[in-house]
Amino acid sequence: MNNLTFGRYSPFNTCVHRLDPRNKIFMMLLLMVSIFLKVDSWSTTLILTGFIFLFLVIVMIISKIRFLDLFKSLSTMWFLIIILMVIYVFIPNPSYNPNHIAFYIGTYGVNYDAFYQSGYIIFRLILMVMITMILTSTTSPMDLTYALEWYMTPLKLVKFPAHIVAMTLSIALRFIPTLLDETQRIMKAQASRGVDFNRGGLFKRVGAIISLIIPLFVSAISRSEELSNAMEARGYDPYAKRSRYRVLKFHLSDLFAFIIVGAIFAGFLTLRIYDGYIIKIDFIYWIFGAKPLF
Amino acid sequence: MAIKINDVSFSYLKKTPNEVKALDHVSFEIPKGKITSIIGHTGSGKSTLIQMLNGLLLPDSGFLEIDDFKVTSEKRKNKRIKDLRKHVSIVFQFPEYQLFEETVEKDVAFGLKNYGLKENESIEKAHLALKEVGLDKSFYKRSPFELSGGEKRRVAIAGILAIDPEILILDEPTAGLDPKGSELILNLIKELNRNGKTIILVTHDMNIVLNHSDYVIVLNDSTLSFKGTPSELFTRDVSNYSIEIPELFKFALLLKEHQLNIDIEKIKNVDDLINQLKEIK
Amino acid sequence: MKSVEIKNLNYSYNVNTPVIKDLSLTIDKGEYVSIVGHNGSGKSTLCKLMIGLLEKNSGSIIIDGVELNKDTLNDIRHKVAIVFQNPDNQFIGVTVEDDIAFSLENDNVPRNEMIPLVREYAKKVGMLEFLNKEPSYLSGGQKQRVAIADALIRRPDILILDEATSMLDPNGKAEILSLVREMRKENPSLTIISITHDIEEAYLSDRIILLNEGEIVLSCLPNELFKNREIIKKYNLSVPFIVELKMRLKDLGYDIDDSSSLNEIGEKIWQSK
Known part of the structure; x- marks a missing residue:
């Protein structure tokens, strides 16, 4: 259970934590789109994404997210990264410049561009992980649910039960820690009966998992029964009109944050639109007056 | 041979803002062949301690000696953990939640099979364990899920007894049972002890401490604050320990x-x- | 005035196993009643019938003059509130304040009225400083205190405690019992029905009802029940220490009938030496 650190909410009280979750979700989307807006020139694209990287690093520092946690969550993706590399390096792509051959494996020429391409993809992947991590570590799951419910409000017009979905989500979130505790307890109890969850062949492992899953299900079902009793006894009716205790507030700080992220997005969008049509965007060329290598 | 806890410390959620110290340089011994109660308020470190006794948790520093087993902070040095768990078994609080097989006898035999016994041999031993906890033949083929709370608890205990550990740890064995169910369990514990098992009880019930244990350990705020007999404890000033005499x-x-x-x-x-x-x- | 009136109530999960058998019972307003009996005697089923979580087979349940049926269900649930056994499984909100507000949200109470109410009831149960805490940071006793606030905020006439202290440690138990005592002082008209195995707890109540296999065996003052050795033995009840001590000393020939505390009993013994 200890490796579930990725994206776990860490209850600090920084200015990032205090932002309106609806705003945070929207800003997250803007940044993600920005990452995918690339210009024709490779070097410029890398500078631009590098800028977002720096920005995210600053936000991570402000919101007290440990970089160790980032590396931990990235380390679970190494397999994906290798696969990506292999695909890009060994699958021929006509868009690669044939003059950019790095070295030959047999008769197959490995292209520099393949490394740039895959490196760029991986870089974007890391940025995506950083963005989601910032969102989930600084926003309590509950606030996320409320924000999602808010975004789902228009769906009520087509009779989509947004409030029921939100209630279900919030209860699921509420019970995650409880069920994790329960899982650990059952694992320990079964370990006392000689179950080894870490070693053994496939057959043994399946047996071990069954000895965990069944008790967990039994207890989850009895919990859900008691929970629904408690909710009913306290007058919950999913179809009745309910008032809200918790409301989300858009503060002045939200506006500032939005302006910053909005500016980044607008900048990227402008560059993307201008690129190639009006002027070729190439920072390196502009600054050094030289055509870069790639 | 004995059970020795040597200068053991342990924290949960290490290096996070929510770090909690559970044990802070605790040392004591638990006599063999006796019933020892470990008491202390919730969060005093007693559950942490019992989990170390069969290697479910490893100490951050210090070590434990249980007969010829040793539990230390270094993971790779604890190779005989599975044997240790056969030697020291824990019946956790509300153990009925660990049942999962289709029949009572299979569930009780489950542990034995994990320790390498053959099917028929383990079922045979399971029957003996069920007899020990007072459940007769009519229970063998029933589903554990259709039993009453007290019966489930006894099946779960039988599942541990079947493994025949030398040292048996029970965490709040009577919690949530009615007086009749509690009495059955407590008598069983006494009987097991009479047959030579070392028993360690974790409990909040001072009557159990007085009535059933030979020795008592008090943990308070992650440290050891008392070891001795129940009557020694109750004649002391216990106002700081949140203990009701x-x-x-x-x-x-x-x-x-x-x-x-x-x-x-x-x-x-x-x-x-x-x-x-x-x-x- | 009658608070609860149950007449010839029957309930069974399936045809062969009746859980409640032709049970009749009245409880007065402001009375504190304990229902005892071993596991499976039908205590919890009775509670669930009273708040309409289960539907009776026959008979009637009248709460405060209103008969429980489909039309009055919502009404009855405002008169009867319940605190269940497991502190974790009745904590619905993500934090203490959300949980206390849950009932109010269901009743569509406007937000500006909710905020002071949530604070008021959190204060009543001594949880004001924990308003924004999540359940995993609370002790069992604290969670049950929140559950009591959840119940009280519905302003019920009847509060059912369904083994509300059985999963708590001694500190938690003591917290809840003293809270119940305060509640009664503050609102003497609140009827309390407590289901319990804890005999010391039952000893505090005005009346004990002994239930066995869905039938009432006995309904009397706590002292009377504990004097009835035959019943105690037959139903395997435990007895408060002081009651047992008096019984045993009487057998030894001490005259301690009018001594009510351990000190007084002790005095009799050392005086007679």
Whole structure:
């Protein structure tokens, strides 16, 4: 259970934590789109994404997210990264410049561009992980649910039960820690009966998992029964009109944050639109007056 | 051979803002062949401690010696963990939640099979364990999920007994049971001890401490604050430990203070008190 | 005035196993009643019938003059509130304040009225400083205190405690019992029905009802029940220490009928030496 650190909410009280979750979700989307807006020139694209990287690093520092946690969550993706590399390096792509051959494996020429391409993809992947991590570590799951419910409000017009979905989500979130505790307890109890969850062949492992899953299900079902009793006894009716205790507030700080992220997005969008049509965007060329290598 | 806890420390959620110290340089011994109660408020470190005794948790520093086993902070040095768990078994609180097989006998035999016994052999031993906890043949083929709470608890305990550990740890074995169910479990514990098993009880119930244990360990805020016999504990000032002295004991003390010839050490239950009063009279 | 009136109530999960058998019972307003009996005697089923979580087979349940049926269900649930056994499984909100507000949200109470109410009831149960805490940071006793606030905020006439202290440690138990005592002082008209195995707890109540296999065996003052040795033995009840001590000393020939505390009993013994 200890490796579930990725994206776990860490209850600090920084200015990032205090932002309106609806705003945070929207800003997250803007940044993600920005990452995918690339210009024709490779070097410029890398500078631009590098800028977002720096920005995210600053936000991570402000919101007290440990970089160790980032590396931990990235380390679970190494397999994906290798696969990506292999695909890009060994699958021929006509868009690669044939003059950019790095070295030959047999008769197959490995292209520099393949490394740039895959490196760029991986870089974007890391940025995506950083963005989601910032969102989930600084926003309590509950606030996320409320924000999602808010975004789902228009769906009520087509009779989509947004409030029921939100209630279900919030209860699921509420019970995650409880069920994790329960899982650990059952694992320990079964370990006392000689179950080894870490070693053994496939057959043994399946047996071990069954000895965990069944008790967990039994207890989850009895919990859900008691929970629904408690909710009913306290007058919950999913179809009745309910008032809200918790409301989300858009503060002045939200506006500032939005302006910053909005500016980044607008900048990227402008560059993307201008690129190639009006002027070729190439920072390196502009600054050094030289055509870069790639 | 004995159970020794040597300068053991442990924290949860290490290096996070929510770090919690569970044990802070704790050392003591638990005598073999006796019933020892470990008491302390919630969060005092007692569950952490029992989990170390069979290697479910490893200490951050210090070490534990259980007979010829050693539990230390270094993961790779604890190779015989599976043997240790056969030697020291824990019945966790609400153990009925660990049942999962289709029949009672299969569930009890589950542990034995994990320790390498053959199917028929383990079922045979399971039957013996079920007999020990007072469940007869009619239970063998029933589903554990259709039993009453007290019966489930006994099946779960049988599942541990079947493994035949030398040292048996029970965490709040009577929690949530009605008086009849509790009595059955407590009598079983006594019987097991009489047959030579070392028993460690984690409990909040001071009557169990007084009535059933030979030795008592008090943990308070992650440190050891008392070790000795129950009567020694209850004659002390326990106001800092959040312990409620059993009324029986209070009464016996009261009589003793008034020059009645009461042997405090021998008061375990009401019968003992009445018998002593009879002699005085 | 009658608070609860149950007449010839029957309930069974399936045809062969009746859980409640032709049970009749009245409880007065402001009375504190304990229902005892071993596991499976039908205590919890009775509670669930009273708040309409289960539907009776026959008979009637009248709460405060209103008969429980489909139309009055919502009404009855405002008169009867319940605190269940497991502190975790009745904590619905993500934090203490959300949980206390849950009932109010269901009743569509406007937000500006909710905020002071949530604070008021959190204060009543001594949880004001924990308003924004999540359940995993609370002790069992604290969670049950929140559950009591959840119940009280519905302003019920009847509060059912369904083994509300059985999963708590001694500290938690003591917290809840003293809270119940305060509640009664503050609102003497609140009827309390407590289901419990804890005999010391039952001893505090005005009346004990002993239930066995869905039938009432006995309904009397706590002292009367504990004097009835035959019943105690037959139903395997435990007895408060002081009651047992008095019984045993009487057998020894001490005259301690009018002594009510351990001190007084002790005095008799050392005086007779």
